[in-house]
């Protein structure tokens with residue numbers, strides 16, 4: 146099975162770069178200056194140091210599953226089970242360094258196709274076994290925690306083997322992909338037909354089509370290509386009650402759009418086996434640039450104007466002063482010093498970096514769109530700092546997870562959280578979340594950016610760095626996250642794109658109302674009467 150999931154996934158972001166991920170000494174010195182002495186070094190614990198309970202999957206369940214998918218696709222070895230125990234939140238990662246326990250599935254089952262997924266669910270329903278759908282395992286909200294709930298056992302349903310491009314309709318520009326296809330693999334398969342998805346979240350290298358759909362993911366180019374849900378035209382869903390296919394036409398007035406019971410259902414209402422997706426031609430031309438605005442208010446005003454005039458670049462990412470300062474500090478060379486002087490001379494005292502990127506069919510198209518964007522930015526006094534910064538951001542845009550691994554290794558508590566709100570509330574909400582985090586964490590660097598903008602509002606994405614509390618590393622982040630979630634509740638959404646999982650489930654009723662929760666429960670009861678699907682998530 147080792148070819149199907151790299152065990153190092155649990156220890157590092159990518160096999161090639163993971164072990165090599167390190168922080169320059171300069172960056173660590175700068176961090177100590179800002180947040181004080183770091184926690185002790187905390188490398189990943191070997192599997193042998195982690196507690197893996199004996200599996201409790203019944204003999205008959207095991208035999209039925211083995212008969213269906215083959216004994217080599219029902220894995221019970223501790224290493225295989227540990228590899229699918231939990232996702233990649235900060236708490237998941239510190240637990241893997243020996244701080245606190247986490248639930249481990251009783252078995253890992255790897256079906257080969259939608260029909261086998263359907264049969265796995267029927268077997269599990271018969272034997273009262275919980276099923277945790279497992280895509281790339283990149284959930285940061287406890288979405289793949291192997292919780293058993295009231296079931297007799299729990300399996301991780303690893304969808305890696307559902308790895309095919311099922312069909313491409315170049316006329317309607319729709320492709321059907323199986324759920325286990327990862328971001329890069331989807332683009333590789335589609336490129337052979339001249340298409341791309343344009344969906345590039347930071348977890349792109351690991352996350353899967355099924356996971357994107359199940360969590361309402363949003364990629365870094367969402368301003369141009371849309372959120373993942375905007376790309377979905379149809380879904381094929383396995384449920385304990387039978388298979389459910391949705392999405393027959395590009396638009397419909399045939400009652401409520403039930404596709405949205407599958408999109409964002411986080412494995413609690415069914416297992417997505419195939420997704421029909423809108424695809425776009427692979428862009429011929431890409432242009433990425435950096436600008437600087439003076440202060441957060443001017444920056445968000447500019448982004449709002451771009452969104453409301455419909456001239457957003459495909460990638461539009463505005464960092465606040467703190468995030469911009471960190472970016473500049475970590476690149477502290479002579480060029481940065483010159484840049485700082487230049488910005489001062491241009492009257493920019495509180496630099497906020499703005500990365501903008503356009504992708505299109507021709508130089509002319511990209512130039513025309515760029516001109517529309519830049520015209521608005523100039524009205525807000527944006528200072529252009531050139532293509533080098535934009536390109537360097539594009540090249541390094543998937544490096545965040547590797548740096549996070551290295552920071553945690555070095556005793557830093559580093560985590561992200563996100564929300565979205567209407568423009569009227571956006572800045573107040575940012576202040577409130579910062580205040581809540583500062584009150585609980587004390588000396589911390591709190592950075593924020595907007596990377597998904599809409600006519601009516603935008604997302605806020607926070608990155609927090611503080612020294613790890615040696616005595617209580619888990620409680621340290623749980624308290625901070627609870628305070629931030631309280632600050633968000635009632636003003637912004639509890640999640641713009643990370644989803645609900647376990648971590649946000651408590652806050653869902655405040656967002657969708659008790660009736661909303663009952664509607665979801667009723668839907669679950671209909672498709673999953675025995676409640677085997679992803680115990681403890683979403684609801």
Ligand SMILES: Cc1cc2nc3c(=O)[nH]c(=O)nc-3n(C[C@H](O)[C@H](O)[C@H](O)COP(=O)(O)OP(=O)(O)OC[C@H]3O[C@@H](n4cnc5c(N)ncnc54)[C@H](O)[C@@H]3O)c2cc1C
Pocket residue numbers: 232233234277278279280281282283284285287288289304324345346347348351352353354355356357358359360361362363364365410411412413415416417418545546642643644646679682
């Ligand atoms: C470093 C890092 C950066 C990230 N950046 C982004 C980002 O830029 N944008 C963004 O949107 N998210 C981001 N995420 C969050 C995460 O990558 C997304 O939630 C992603 O969509 C999950 O895909 P996955 O295949 O890894 O799903 P998993 O983590 O395996 O599962 C996520 C949830 O979906 C369910 N699920 C998975 N597959 C299926 C299926 N086929 N059918 C039904 N349910 C299923 C699981 O049970 C679980 O509840 C990031 C995460 C990390 C660790």
